[in-house]
Amino acid sequence: QVQLAESGGGSVEAGGSLRLSCEASGRTQRSYCMGWFRQVAGKEREAVAAVDSDGRVTYSDSVKGRFLIFQEMPKSLSLQINTLKPEDAAMYYCAACYGITCSGGYCDAGRSTLHRAMDYWGKGTRVTIAS
Numbered sequence: 001q002v003q004l005a006e007s008g009g010g011s012v013e014a015g016g017s018l019r020l021s022c023e024a025s026g027r028t029q030r031s032y033c034m035g036w037f038r039q040v041a042g043k044e045r046e047a048v049a050a051v052d053s054d055g056r057v058t059y060s061d062s063v064k065g066r067f068l069i070f071q072e073m074p075k076s077l078s079l080q081i082n083t084l085k086p087e088d089a090a091m092y093y094c095a096a097c098y099g100i101t102c103s104g105g106y107c108d109a110g111r112s113t114l115h116r117a118m119d120y121w122g123k124g125t126r127v128t129i130a131s
Contacts, residue, residue, distance in 0.1 A: 002026040002120040004094045009125030016084050022077040022094030022122060029098040033107030036069060036079045037115050038090035038127075045093070047114040049079060052107035060109050062087070081127070089129045094122040 008020040020036065035050030049059045049069035057069055068080040077094055095118035097107075108114065 002028055002096060002098065004096060004120055004122035006092065006094045006122040006125040009092060009127050011128045011130040012084050013130045014084055014086055018081045018084065018127060020079040020081065020092055020094075020125060020127075022079075024075040024077070024096060024120075028075055028096075031098065031100045031103045033097045033102040033114075033117075034071075034077045035095055035107070035109060035114065035118070036067075036077070037093045037095055037118075038088075039093070039124075040090045045115045047109040047111065048092075050107050050109040050114065051077070052103035054103055056104070056107065058107070058109040084127075084129065086129050089127055091124040091126050093124045096120045 003025045006022045012018045031053045033052045036048050037045050038048055039045040048063045049067055051057045051069050066083045070078050097117055097119050
């Protein structure tokens, strides 16, 4: 089993920045896909950024150039959110898939169905836009 715990959400003015963090614990594996997803009420969860164990990074079109996903350690995952827009307000989740089939082209934040492939999820952290 793997546990994921997010932190760093909060309320930020439009145009501001925020950093989300995720720590994985438990029986992780060397091959993986880890990503950040977000969801608003009434809509399906969507991937915003993903990284695999080979270091391949992908982003959804809606966040390219503004979000940065990175890992300081294999079991950690961070998301730097810059130039925050009102449409970025959502619950953000860290998720992971472990195993050789999870890395490579499979791990693509541009895939609308990537969230269905994730095996482990954190509880989420909320990002809101301060008025």
